[in-house]
Amino acid sequence: MAIVQARGLTKRYDGRTVVDAVDLDVLPGECFGLLGPNGAGKTTTLRMLLGMTPPDGGRLEVMGFPVPARAREMHERLGVVPQQDSLDPDFSVIENLRTYASYFGLRGDRLEARIADLLGFANLATRADARIHELSGGMKRRLSLARALVNSPQLVVLDEPTTGLDPQARQVIWQRLRLLIAEKRTLILTTHYMDEAQRLCDRIAIMDHGRILDVDVPSALIRRHIEPHVVEVHGAGVEDWLAARGAPLAERTETIGETIFCYTGDYVPLVESLGSFPRLEYLHRPANLEDVFLKLTGRDLRE
Amino acid sequence: MSAAPERVTGLMASLFALRWIAVWKRHARVWRKLAGPALLGNIGEPLLYLLALGYGLGSFIGELQGMGYVTFLASGLVCASAMNTATFEGLYSAYTRMAVQETWNAMLYTPLDLEDIMIGEAVWAASKSLLSASAILLVATLLGAVQGPLAIGVLPVAFLTGLCFSGLALVVTAVARNYDFFLYYFTLFLTPVLLLSGVFFPLDDMPSAIRFGAELFPLSHAIALVRPWMTGQPLADGAWEHVAVLLAYTVAALSLATHLCRRRILR
Numbered sequence: 001m002a003i004v005q006a007r008g009l010t011k012r013y014d015g016r017t018v019v020d021a022v023d024l025d026v027l028p029g030e031c032f033g034l035l036g037p038n039g040a041g042k043t044t045t046l047r048m049l050l051g052m053t054p055p056d057g058g059r060l061e062v063m064g065f066p067v068p069a070r071a072r073e074m075h076e077r078l079g080v081v082p083q084q085d086s087l088d089p090d091f092s093v094i095e096n097l098r099t100y101a102s103y104f105g106l107r108g109d110r111l112e113a114r115i116a117d118l119l120g121f122a123n124l125a126t127r128a129d130a131r132i133h134e135l136s137g138g139m140k141r142r143l144s145l146a147r148a149l150v151n152s153p154q155l156v157v158l159d160e161p162t163t164g165l166d167p168q169a170r171q172v173i174w175q176r177l178r179l180l181i182a183e184k185r186t187l188i189l190t191t192h193y194m195d196e197a198q199r200l201c202d203r204i205a206i207m208d209h210g211r212i213l214d215v216d217v218p219s220a221l222i223r224r225h226i227e228p229h230v231v232e233v234h235g236a237g238v239e240d241w242l243a244a245r246g247a248p249l250a251e252r253t254e255t256i257g258e259t260i261f262c263y264t265g266d267y268v269p270l271v272e273s274l275g276s277f278p279r280l281e282y283l284h285r286p287a288n289l290e291d292v293f294l295k296l297t298g299r300d301l302r303e
Numbered sequence: 304m305s306a307a308p309e310r311v312t313g314l315m316a317s318l319f320a321l322r323w324i325a326v327w328k329r330h331a332r333v334w335r336k337l338a339g340p341a342l343l344g345n346i347g348e349p350l351l352y353l354l355a356l357g358y359g360l361g362s363f364i365g366e367l368q369g370m371g372y373v374t375f376l377a378s379g380l381v382c383a384s385a386m387n388t389a390t391f392e393g394l395y396s397a398y399t400r401m402a403v404q405e406t407w408n409a410m411l412y413t414p415l416d417l418e419d420i421m422i423g424e425a426v427w428a429a430s431k432s433l434l435s436a437s438a439i440l441l442v443a444t445l446l447g448a449v450q451g452p453l454a455i456g457v458l459p460v461a462f463l464t465g466l467c468f469s470g471l472a473l474v475v476t477a478v479a480r481n482y483d484f485f486l487y488y489f490t491l492f493l494t495p496v497l498l499l500s501g502v503f504f505p506l507d508d509m510p511s512a513i514r515f516g517a518e519l520f521p522l523s524h525a526i527a528l529v530r531p532w533m534t535g536q537p538l539a540d541g542a543w544e545h546v547a548v549l550l551a552y553t554v555a556a557l558s559l560a561t562h563l564c565r566r567r568i569l570r
Contacts, residue, residue: 050412071416072416080412084405085405086404086406086408091332091333095332099332102325102328104414
């Protein structure tokens with residue numbers, strides 16, 4: 001049975017369709033990534049899954065409960081790490097966990113044991129009595145994650161879990177998320193970081209204009225949409241090289257800013273052609289999820 | 304409003320399910336940490352009014368309706384402080400939890416729903432009203448401004464007054480875009496209520512338009528209930544009507560606040 005099953009899920013604001021008949025299945029134990037540019041409809045989709053936004057059409061079940069009709073029962077087994085930290089600034093770390101647990105009706109020795117585990121998990125055991133404003137951004141995010149786990153949820157939803165964190169703090173969050181994946185919890189996350197999605201997610205849905213453009217495992221998405229090799233070229237005279245030599249050697253090229261992206265099955269002749277253009281710099285790499293994302297959602301800047 | 308009956312039954316169901324106690328306890332735990340300034344604000348100001356106006360102005364007035372002015376004023380100030388305490392809680396504190404600290408959002412991801420939050424807010428605000436009314440009752444008793452043990456009946460009325468005004472404040476919070484917005488509410492509603500509900504002077508000799516207006520204010524009904532108890536006068540007829548007015552305001556305001564918050568948050 002799917003953890004999330006959406007059929008024809010639709011949301012309109014002021015006559016504008018923000019989520020347009022989306023079908024979605026999230027399977028037990030998988031880490032599912034929802035990607036899309038700003039305004040693609042992923043936040044609204046997520047809010048509907050969480051029971052925070054009533055859909056205008058379609059059917060939605062989360063962990064077997066129709067949402068929003070039985071959102072309360074669904075929430076008993078749900079953990080949420082919101083994009084914006086909503087920790088209680090007046091409480092210490094451990095009081096935050098205890099208070100959040102009280103919303104689930106949890107208390108007593110079993111809760112205290114659970115909280116001790118979670119403090120260890122979040123690497124905050126020595127900061128249990130610290131106030132929230134004393135914590136770094138990474139610590140706050142780890143506390144938000146620990147808080148989301150206080151009810152031992154079957155499904156954990158994370159909205160941009162590492163946005164705004166430094167690289168070290170991101171690594172720590174990833175490591176913790178992998179522990180949750182190893183525990184066979186189901187994870188749904190949104191992110192703007194393609195490396196994050198590629199690292200963590202078993203399957204990825206790419207959304208734009210309220211629709212899901214494609215869903216699959218990352219490697220299959222890359223194979224389906226992008227040639228295996230990418231050569232990125234930039235530098236003075238790059239247009240001349242493209243016109244004279246590059247264009248026929250690549251199956252597809254894209255210009256983004258001052259860089260030309262050449263997509264090809266055979267990169268050797270392309271790289272050799274660059275030998276006579278010493279002022280150009282290039283990077284040869286395998287195709288990745290970012291290439292898929294940009295191809296499917298276009299290159300326009302979304303603001 | 305077609306959603307009204309639905310909102311009322313939703314709030315009733317939530318009231319009896321008792322999940323709101325977790326919301327109440329959360330607020331109480333925060334309050335315990337910051338109790339010093341909060342208590343000072345809730346109790347200090349009405350006490351200053353009681354002392355300054357009661358004795359200062361009172362020395363010019365002498366007797367009013369057959370009692371000392373301090374006695375008259377104390378029974379009004381108990382209700383006014385219940386009103387103010389719940390109003391501040393329902394405006395500034397609730398707005399902070401809703402729009403700044405995201406406390407409500409965090410709660411909504413758990414088995415708590417919006418009705419639980421609203422009832423938790425209202426009962427918490429009323430609890431604070433009860434606390435400040437108790438403190439003023441105590442001080443008024445020590446000053447000899449309370450006549451007889453029936454004055455203890457003030458406390459449930461203060462609680463009900465707190466529920467009523469927290470409900471009204473939550474309606475304003477539900478549509479507020481920033482803290483400054485609350486000044487409209489203070490100037491256009493709360494201050495007239497404070498001045499024209501019989502806290503500081505009796506309304507009997509006022510023009511009939513003002514007396515009629517005061518009848519609409521919930522605070523005048525709270526005072527009509529409380530004043531006889533605190534001043535040792537026989538309770539006028541229609542005590543239950545005053546209770547009914549306060550209850551009706553409470554139910555209507557909380558239902559409307561829930562409706563508006565649902566439109567704002569769960570959209």
